[in-house]
Amino acid sequence: MWTRFLNGSLFSVDSPAFYKQNAERYGDLVSFLTPNGFRQFQFNHPDLIAEMLVRDAGHHLRGVVLERARGILGDGLLTSEEPLHLRQRRLCQPAFHRARLAAYGGEIVRLTREMTAAWPNPVADPAGTRIEAHAEMVRLTLRITSRCLLGADVNDAVQTFVDSMQVFNDYLPFALLPGARFLERLPLGPMPGMRRALAALDDLIFGMIRQRRASGIFGDDLLGMLLEAEDSEGFMSDRQVRDEALTILLAGHETTANALTFALWQVAKHSDIQARMRAEIDTVCPDRLPLASDFRSLGYLERVFAESMRLYPPAWVVARTAREDYTMASGQRIPKGAHLIASQVVAHHDPRWWPDPMRFDPERFTEAAKATRPKFAYFPFGGGARYCIGEGFAWMEGVLMLATVLQQWELSLPKPQQAELPITPKFTLRPTHEVEILTTPREYGSPLRGQASATQSSGCPVHCSHTAMTGERRSRSSEAPQPEVVLAAET
Numbered sequence: 001m002w003t004r005f006l007n008g009s010l011f012s013v014d015s016p017a018f019y020k021q022n023a024e025r026y027g028d029l030v031s032f033l034t035p036n037g038f039r040q041f042q043f044n045h046p047d048l049i050a051e052m053l054v055r056d057a058g059h060h061l062r063g064v065v066l067e068r069a070r071g072i073l074g075d076g077l078l079t080s081e082e083p084l085h086l087r088q089r090r091l092c093q094p095a096f097h098r099a100r101l102a103a104y105g106g107e108i109v110r111l112t113r114e115m116t117a118a119w120p121n122p123v124a125d126p127a128g129t130r131i132e133a134h135a136e137m138v139r140l141t142l143r144i145t146s147r148c149l150l151g152a153d154v155n156d157a158v159q160t161f162v163d164s165m166q167v168f169n170d171y172l173p174f175a176l177l178p179g180a181r182f183l184e185r186l187p188l189g190p191m192p193g194m195r196r197a198l199a200a201l202d203d204l205i206f207g208m209i210r211q212r213r214a215s216g217i218f219g220d221d222l223l224g225m226l227l228e229a230e231d232s233e234g235f236m237s238d239r240q241v242r243d244e245a246l247t248i249l250l251a252g253h254e255t256t257a258n259a260l261t262f263a264l265w266q267v268a269k270h271s272d273i274q275a276r277m278r279a280e281i282d283t284v285c286p287d288r289l290p291l292a293s294d295f296r297s298l299g300y301l302e303r304v305f306a307e308s309m310r311l312y313p314p315a316w317v318v319a320r321t322a323r324e325d326y327t328m329a330s331g332q333r334i335p336k337g338a339h340l341i342a343s344q345v346v347a348h349h350d351p352r353w354w355p356d357p358m359r360f361d362p363e364r365f366t367e368a369a370k371a372t373r374p375k376f377a378y379f380p381f382g383g384g385a386r387y388c389i390g391e392g393f394a395w396m397e398g399v400l401m402l403a404t405v406l407q408q409w410e411l412s413l414p415k416p417q418q419a420e421l422p423i424t425p426k427f428t429l430r431p432t433h434e435v436e437i438l439t440t441p442r443e444y445g446s447p448l449r450g451q452a453s454a455t456q457s458s459g460c461p462v463h464c465s466h467t468a469m470t471g472e473r474r475s476r477s478s479e480a481p482q483p484e485v486v487l488a489a490e491t
C-alpha cells in the first residue's frame with residue numbers, strides 16, 4: 001500500500017475521475033491533504049473498504065456531505081448518529097422486511113403500468129416515440145416510494161421534489177465552503193431557494209402527518225409505524241417523523257430513479273440483451289402482469305440491473321469522518337477528524353475484479369462469477385451497520401419495473417446512438433442531460449400478439465421528437481387499443 005501526498009490543484013478536480021486516477025497512480029490506499037486542510041484517506045481495495053465500512057465503523061461519524069445534509073434532512077436515518085440512528089433503524093426496519101416487500105410488488109407494477117399507459121399513441125407514432133426516461137423514472141419512483149411507505153400519492157407534487165433536488169444539489173457544494181455555517185444565515189447563493197424548497201417539502205410532509213393523525217387510523221405502513229412508535233422516551237415528535245419521512249422520500253427516489261434510468265438506457269442500447277430479458281419475462285409471466293413472487297425467477301433481469309449499477313453506481317462514494325484516533329488492521333494510523341472515502345466507481349471499474357470494465361456484461365453476475373470476487377468489489381448499497389435500508393426495495397423495484405415495461409414495449413436509442421451516457425457526479429451520480437429513449441409497442445410475442453397491424457407504418461422520428469420536446473402527452477384512445485394484460489391476484 002502506498003501513501004502519497006497530492007497537491008491541491010489536482011485535488012480540485014473532485015470527481016469520480018479524480019478518485020479513479022488516484023487509484024491507478026497510487027494504489028489501494030491513498031492519503032492526501034484536501035485544499036481546506038483535512039487529511040483524507042481513500043480506500044481502493046475491497047478488503048480495506050470492508051475494514052472501513054464494517055470492522056472500523058464504530059470509530060466513525062457520517063462524512064462531511066451527509067453531516068451538512070442535516071440542514072435538509074434533519075436527523076433522519078441517513079444523517080443521524082448513534083444512539084438515535086440505531087433506535088430509528090430498528091423502528092423502520094419492519095417496513096422493509098421480505099413480507100412487506102412482497103406487498104409492495106403489486107403497487108410497483110400498477111404504477112409502472114399507469115406510467116406506460118400515458119406513453120404516446122402507437123398508431124400516431126408507429127416508429128417509436130421518445131420518452132425522457134429520467135423524468136419518467138423520477139415521477140415513478142417518487143410515487144412508488146410515497147404510496148408504499150407513506151400511504152400517499154405525491155403525483156401532484158412531483159415538480160416540488162424535482163425543483164428541491166436541484167436546489168439541494170446546488171446547496172451541498174456551498175455548504176462545504178469554509179465559513180459555510182455563517183454564510184448560510186445570509187440570503188446568498190442557493191440559500192433563498194433552499195429555504196423555499198424546504199418550506200414546500202415541510203408543508204407536504206407535515207400535511208401527511210396531520211392527515212394521518214386526524215384519520216385516527218395509523219395503518220401498517222412506515223408512516224403509521226413511526227407515528228405509533230413509543231419507547232421509554234415516549235412517542236416520536238412530529239419533527240422526528242418529518243425527518244424520517246423526508247429522508248425516505250428523498251433517499252428512496254433519487255438513487256433509484258437514477259439506477260432505473262441507467263438500466264433502461266443500457267437495455268435500449270443492447271438489443272440482444274433486451275431480447276433475452278424479454279424471453280425470460282415471456283417464460284415467467286406469459287399471460288399476466290409480473291408479480292412480486294416472480295422476482296426470484298427473473299434472474300437475468302436482476303443481473304442486468306446489477307451490471308447497470310456496477311457501471312453507473314447511483315451512489316458513487318461513501319464517506320466517513322474519524323471520531324477518534326485509531327489504527328487499522330493493516331497498521332495504518334487514522335487521526336481523529338480524518339476524512340475517509342471509498343468510491344463505488346473506483347471499485348466497480350477496477351480491472352482486477354472486472355476485466356474489460358467498461359463493457360456492459362450481465363454475465364458478471366452469475367453465481368459462479370460472483371464467487372470469484374471479494375465481497376466489497378461491488379457495493380452499490382454500501383455496507384456495515386449503515387448499509388442501505390431500502391436495498392431489497394430497490395432490487396424489487398428495478399426488476400419489476402423492467403419486467404412490466406419490457407413485457408409490452410421495445411426500447412431503442414435515437415440515432416446517432418451515444419457510446420456512453422453522459423453522467424454528472426452530484427450528491428448522486430445523475431444523467432447530465434435528458435435521457436431520450438424510443439419506445440415501440442411489441443408487435444410479436446405476448447402480450448401484444450395479434451395487434452401488429454396497429455403499429456405498422458413508417459414513422460417520423462422528427463415528429464416524435466417534437467412531440468416529446470413540447471411535452472405533449474396523449475393518452476391512448478379507442479383508435480389505439482391499449483394492450484391488455486390479465487391482472488393476476490398476488491398469492
Ligand code: HEM
Nearest residue numbers: 077078251252255256259315380381382386388389390394
Ligand atoms: C438503487 C437504489 C439505491 C441505492 C444505489 C442506494 C444506495 C445507498 C447507499 C450506498 C447507502 C449507504 C450510505 C452510507 O453508508 O453512507 C444508502 C443508505 C440509505 N438508503 Fe439507499 N439506496 C438506494 C435505494 C434506497 C431506497 C429505495 C430507500 C428507501 C425507500 C433508501 C433509503 C436509504 C436510507 C434511509 C439510508 C440510510 C441507512 C442508515 O444509515 O441506516 N435507499 N443507500
